[in-house]
Amino acid sequence: MSCSEILKNGCETMTTILLSGCMGKMGQVVTGCVAGRSDCTVIAGVDLNTAAFTDFPVFSSASDFGGKADSIIDFSHPNALAGILDYAKKTNTPAVIATTGLDANHVALIKEAAAHIPIFFSANMSIGVSLLT
Numbered sequence: 001m002s003c004s005e006i007l008k009n010g011c012e013t014m015t016t017i018l019l020s021g022c023m024g025k026m027g028q029v030v031t032g033c034v035a036g037r038s039d040c041t042v043i044a045g046v047d048l049n050t051a052a053f054t055d056f057p058v059f060s061s062a063s064d065f066g067g068k069a070d071s072i073i074d075f076s077h078p079n080a081l082a083g084i085l086d087y088a089k090k091t092n093t094p095a096v097i098a099t100t101g102l103d104a105n106h107v108a109l110i111k112e113a114a115a116h117i118p119i120f121f122s123a124n125m126s127i128g129v130s131l132l133t
Contacts, residue, residue, distance in 0.1 A: 015040040018069035020084050021076030021099070022058060023047040030073055043069055046076065046084070062087035069093055078102050085113040094118040 017034065021027040022045030031054070034042050044065045045058040052058065059065045061083050062072075072095040074084050081099060088095045094117055097110055102123060110121050 013039070015071060016043040016069045017041065018044050018046065018062065018065060018072045018087075018093070019056075020046040020062065020072060020074040020080060022054065022056075023049045023052050024075060026075035026098070030075065043067060046080065071095065074099055078106055081106050082109060085109055088119075089113055089116050092117060095120070097121045099123075 017030075017040060019027055019030055019042045022031060022042070024047070027045070027047070031042055031045075034040055035055075042056050044056050044067060045054060046060070046062050046065065047058050048060060050058045050060050057065075061080075063083060063086070065087070068091055070093070072084060072088055072093055074081070074095060074097045076084070076099055078099060078101050081097070081102065084095065084097075087093070095113075097119060098121075100123055102110075107121075110119060113119060114121075
């Protein structure tokens with residue numbers, strides 16, 4: 001299939017997502033956006049609140065998730081970053097890191113992990129902040 005056919009007809013494969021911070025505000029936004037798509041799905045979440053109702057299982061840490069996702073989206077808390085990156089490196093899973101409040105030590109962890117796996121990192125996904133920078 002050519003690139004123009006993919007753009008016209010959509011992707012033929014389903015991308016699976018491990019969503020870290022799934023019960024937070026941005027996690028719920030991502031869940032809602034993905035729910036309306038046919039080319040991707042959230043197969044599991046990571047959050048301290050594992051008792052909440054979702055259409056997918058929620059684990060308290062990425063290491064508790066025994067499966068494999070195609071990608072990780074992280075809108076969690078800085079304390080969860082090391083566990084997410086460990087899982088990503090062990091499973092060779094690309095990650096989008098969009099957690100706010102990360103310090104220089106967290107950024108160093110991200111840079112180290114990026115030597116092994118693809119990572120997209122933005123400390124703020126706000127359109128306004130993106131335009132200013």
